[in-house]
Amino acid sequence: MKVMQLLPELNSGGVERGTLEIARALVAQGHTSLVVSNGGRMVNQLEAEGSTHLKLAIHKKSLSSLWQIRPLRQLIMQHQPDIVHVRSRVPAWLTHFSLKGIPAEKRPHLISTVHGFYSVNRYSQIMTQAEKVIAVSDSVVKYIRDHYQNCPPEDIVRIYRGIDPAAFPHGYQPSAQWMQQTYQDFPELEHKFLICLPGRITRLKGHETLIDLIAKLKTQYPQIHAVVVGGADVKKAAYLQELERNIRDKHLTEAITFVGHRSDIREWLAFSDIVLSLSNQAETFGRTALEALSVGTPVIGWNRGGVAEILSQLYPQGLIAADDQVALFNAVQLHLEIPQSVAPVELFSLADMCHQTLDLYQQVLQSKYA
Template identity: 75%
Template sequence: MKVMQLLPELNSGGVERGTLEIAHALVNQGHQSVVVSHGGRLVPQLEAEGSKHVQLAIHKKSLSSLLQIRPLRQLIIQEQPDILHVRSRVPAWLTHFALKGILKSKRPHLVSTVHGFYSVNRYSAIMTQAENVIAVSDSVVSYIKDNYPEWPNREITRIYRGIDPKAFPHNYQPSAEWLQQVYLDYPQLENKLLICLPGRITRLKGHETLLRIMAHLKQAYPHVHAVVVGGADMKKQAYLRELEQSVQDQDLVDQVTFVGHRSDIRKWLALSDLVLSLSSQAETFGRTTLEALSLGTPVIGWNRGGVAEILSVLYPKGLIDVNDQTHLIQCIEEHIQSRHSVPVVNQFSLDDMCQQTIQLYQKIIK
């Protein structure tokens, strides 16, 4: 079969990564894979793994994007895919209008994946109007059913995102060379118990909560150090400066280090003694939580969304009632005082995700 996936761009992020993973699995099983996006730094990898990439400007929330409807319709007619898989709202709307100009008997089957808890409105509803809707967690299934009950006939399939356990092996350790370079760049991290907060710099990720935690811990546990792994894009530079000023104001310079965007996140998660998930909004899945646990690093996080679904299965002692700061600090202190082991992770695998997705495609076609 031929599957065409559509998303805004191919730079970084969970949507982009999932697109590449499904494309790779399709090619490996002898199917044809086409991906439509505005392009990005992941295109060479996509093409090297056997998929075809078509560049169209389907990434802007702008009226100018409507100019892409006709080229997209022509592309669909030319490629004749069996499945169209839309992964974001702008591409979903453009696909919706493109298909209106194609005879029903000639249209491919339409699948969507709801990756996020989008704002509830007519614009977001387009993601629930495919022939089959994939939800990346049970939390997303509930979000769809609660907010779009007017679409009762849409089939919703929960397919968890997954990771390759070989890429995040239990008890993995970074190389001596990497560690040496880290301690050259950040000497303040050596011989410290490291608490990691991974994720880009935004107000949603819980950085201010982390600073409050470190202010509480610094007297009793001077050997504990927090590492913030994630960069700030141009729009978030002011917030980064605000956080850095807060570090100064709370006298946490010796307790908190920002290392910016890193492509070696696996090594940072493995180096850390504890990983936190403190997002102020529920996450639909929580891939970094899963990656850390797969490596054997304990994770403590709020009991909501996809993170809670992962922790409840793999590391329930890391679940904290939302915004219960007292219990959060108690749990962190317990992990500081004694080492906690994480069982080997056998769930939420990349193979399962890919197989379930391809089986859904085949079921739809049949």
């Protein structure tokens, strides 16, 4: 097979990671993997792993992107992929118009992946106009069925995102050197019960909920300490200052540490006693919650979206009614009083995700010859 994946850029994020993972799986099985994007820091890794990267400015949500229709059509005709797999809305629209200019019998098969709960409109509908539409969780399947009735239910295929259990092994412990460096950088974390909230600094991730929770717990449990693992974009600097002011007003400066953007997320998840998932909007999947459970750290999260699907199957005692602050307090208190263990994770593996995606490619190709 020759598969061409399209996405805006290759810098960081779940869509980008998924693209690289499928590209690697294609190459490992002897297929040809092409990726079209505007480039980014993950291109070197992509090419080192055997894929071909084709640079095209398909990343801008502006009318100027329409100039890329003809160059994209030329790339498709030049490389003649069997399958074109679109992973984002601008690339999906450009592919839609590009394919119109190719004779029907010469067009590749079209597959899309719905990675997010996009705003519901004509612009987003393009993600549901493909031969097969991959949804990254049951929550996304429901979103498509509820909002895009023009997409036949039989064309929606749920393929969960996956993680490599070898990268997040059960019982993993950070190295002595990492611990030493961390205590040197953040001495306030030593001998504490650590509650971790991973995720970038945005209003969506539930930082205010964390601050309120620590304020309630601190009087009873002086040993607790919250760690926020994630950086603030330049545009979010004012929000970060707002959070810091709130922490000062509640006299919690000694109880909450922001460690910024980190590349050692596995270490922080394993180092923590509990990981929280408090997003105030449903997440399509919830990879960080899965990574935490994979290393054996309990996760407590709201009952919504992909995180709820993961918790209900792997750690149901961590699942609490959405936005119920009392249930959150009680769940954390239980974990403080009685340490909980997490069973080894056997679902949601990267191997399953790759296997199911490549299987889908094969099915679509075989349907052509059936």
